[in-house]
Amino acid sequence: MYPKILNFQPVISQSFSMTLARPCLLPMIVAKGNDQVTISSKFETRDDISVIRNYGQLLVDIACVVPDGVVCFFTSYLYLESVVASWYDQGIIDSLQKKKLLFIETQDAAETSLALVNYIQACESGRGAVLLSVARGKVSEGVDFDHHLGRAVLMFGIPYVFTQSRILRARLEYLRDQYQIRENDFLTFDAMRHAAQCVGRVIRGKTDYGIMIFADKRFARSDKRSKLPKWIQEYLTDNLTNLSTEEAVQLSKRFLRQMAQPFTREDMLGVALLSLDQLLEKEAARTEAEEEEVVPR
Template identity: 30%
Template sequence: MLELQRFLKESHLARKLNGFAEHVRTLESAHAGGTREENTSQHAYSPSWMHQIEAFLVSLLNADDDGRVMVSLGPNAEEQKQAGVLPNQAAGALDIAVHARYLLLNPAEHFRQVVEEARSVVLAGGTMAPVDDLISHLFPYLPAEKIQRFSCGHVVPRESLLALSVCEGPTGIPFEFTYEKRDDAKLLDSLGQSLVNLCNVIPAGVVCFFSSYAYMDTIFVEPRQANQVEKTLEAYAAAINEKNSKHAATNATTNGALLFCVVGGKMSEGINFSDDLGRGVVMVGLPFPSLNSPELQEKLRFIGGISQASGVASTQQGAQVSSGRVNLTPKGVEYYENMCMRAVNQSIGRAIRHQGDYAVIALLDRRYSTERIRTKLPGWIADRLVDCSKFGHTLGQTAAFFRTRRQVA
């Protein structure tokens, strides 16, 4: 393997093959009547498959304990074609796709050289909380006094953000979207009524996040193909910015839209829902990842997060996944909860984007009112979090917030 790595590095094989493939595409484009600029633009961001293979082979040189090779069977060609992944002519050419990738379990060793050679190392990010496990996994060999933390507040004034922990819906059903309870018909009905009521008092755009596509499908079936993302966002913005002609004729101000998203999906990272695009952000439940994921199980085993006993894995906040193989230790529970809360923080941070912005963040699950979960929220949200034991309190707080904003404007 070392000889192969040396050969790939010295021969620049990946770069040469990529250049050759680019040359062939240019010739084919010219033969078809296209221009060089069109061809370059079309393939500017196409990853080189040879570079990916080279990176995978090099990763196999890591110590056995530091990573795992994950092999999985993908969907058949017909499913990929329907999802827009494969062109039509590829259907039937391949029944099963086999995926192999390297999962790094121990980033500390790869980061160690940087830490030892530099006078200081700065890790900076927008949404990194909670960071305890990040520090322990990257710097397990450093004494605690060597690590300094700094977290600044948000640029928005305190009165520009209202964060609510919503413990129950209009029907009085407690909001606890655990694995066992989340499909309950009464809970879903209460969730639907809550969204309708919130949209009645929140102006302009509301972005609602669900824990998974499967759970969102119980409420709403959304476009799945990648080429529909831009069209969906354009329609969402248009519904907010353009008043309905009927409302305009009566001088009414009712307008807006509700956008359903999934935590960890395209809308939860990098999309800017500033100003009227995101006057309200709703998080439904706690998006705990599946404990049946082989990647997650390998990571938990590596950090000592799985005990030998079998049964039901559960966090102290009630996130349970039935499994005969997985039972979390306290260290595993902490890691599992931190994964969930980082995803929550990444999603709810889509709304407040600049100093003059304002929004309501509604966290629909009574577990958000517990101290353990609350402390894992960013400080600028946790400090302003209002616990609403009754839904009437939720609506009252929300209506008062936007009434004040209208007076300020």
Template identity: 25%
Template sequence: MVIRPLLNAWNHFNEQLVVNSNAIPNTRSTDSNIFFLSELPEPFIIALAQFVTSVLRCTREIPKAGNEALWNATYSVKRFLDLYCSIGSHSFISAKQTQLEGTIHDKQFKLQLSLNNVICTDHIRERFNFLESSVLFSATLQPFDLYSQLLGIPAHQTRVTLPSPYRSEQINLHFANISTRFNDRDATLGTITQQIGQQFYQKPGNYLIFASSYAYIENLFKSFKEQFPDIPSIVQVADMNIDVCNRFIKRFNTERGLMGFALLGGGFSEGISLEGDSLIGVFIINIGLPAANAENEKVSEIIENHFGEGTGYSYTYVYPAIRKVTQAVGRLIRGPQDSGSVHLIDRRFNQERYRNLLPRWWAE
């Protein structure tokens, strides 16, 4: 069978990581179950290629009807091999092992293998070279130097920055000097939800409260309900299906005086439009820096090597965080007639490195 050699190669590769991590070129991350690899073992790559070739040769013997899983796996492996050929200093390979439940003594592991492209500059620049002109459009293309480098935009191109169609008079901007760092969250939880409730009583209406994780959202929601049980409120939870999401949004369009707690960077912080008094205020709780895990540290290292000292942390953590904040606040101002309050609750918003990245029109 075409499957057996592939499974044998996969299991052997997994065992190499468990038993003898020095058997293949790799760097074990600070997370003991993640390996960063410079290349994959040649027998493993050969097994992948032979699997694809064997299946493609058996088109008549293995019809696609009734064998969808096999064919989907074949195309996935082929795509993986195609991408593996382009691995270089702009990317990295990661192997993540998760111990299976009930295997404490014999230590059986599930293996997840990923090809991670960090810098697409060279790939996209090739496309630009074939074009007479191009237009790159986004509401969050700042800072431009970041996207210019990452997207491979030729350095000689003329840059034009147009003024925002919105005015600072449309938002009432507030900064709260409260720590939302992980170790301080329990201590500041009540203070934050007290401010949210006070704002509602000062100006009743619909508000969205964004926080950086589902656990933090849940804690904020519970604290708010304990302090203000009379104020209608709803909360986003993980794995909400499309119908539940639509009902969440519909309540904002049909009700007034509703507090919604949602994930910063999630589906309700981008891509939805709540015009007029469907939304009159937004709270951002925590600046939303990506987790400082092994993968992000590897991304930061690669960026630093390509673009110079200081770029790794900014490109990997700071800029993505501010982009999420900007997108979330964007739910409030959808047109020239919209207005409302913006509450940025995190001590770090007072630091220049973060505040200077916020849209200028917010404070002009």
């Protein structure tokens, strides 16, 4: 997308893969609830009571098994308010507050800052908390939820931008006329970029670990999944897509048991940051350089 817009050819001089001492990342795509009802935030089903109930049940079940902090992202403030109102009527909020404290991001900057401070205090004290926030909002842009501040992150729906904006319509027309970039291609690219930015808030180092849940069946489609960063795609195997709520909970339990095993920084010593092919390539280059030095001139 960017090479086409900026008119340049990307050149990769050297590529390094992400190397971890342990599999500290668990991305999953949850496509249905325990009642087998498909979950999605698309316009046709976003107000469906069964979809909203399954979203709530997924959050409650994850909050029961995940310690410390859980961060959730919704596609918009309007959708967040609508879902929370339905959760109150369905008793989801009461069930959630029995497990963890609940904080909600709002469009008011002062209220959101206060919610963040209290959320951090709840996680620091060991009480645990859930933070409901919005993609493209303050929380998704510059707040890191490292270690116990974010052991799980849930992305409820695909965060497409509001397409009725006149500014956006003009931008889409310009991209189509000048660069032959289709409207859907750009919107999907932009949405997946923001989704990856949201879920990436919880992994901030090699010693950190976390669970990433993409709660929308559309994430499993190749055109969506292929636009996720490679470091997420590497761990998002086929058996972690099209899951139900119960399957996601069981996988989360197993992952957290593995992460609970003793692990220190010393365990990372001796773990190569290069792949075997890269090591062989560098060894061959060094040998060639040494041979050139000993050849008499």
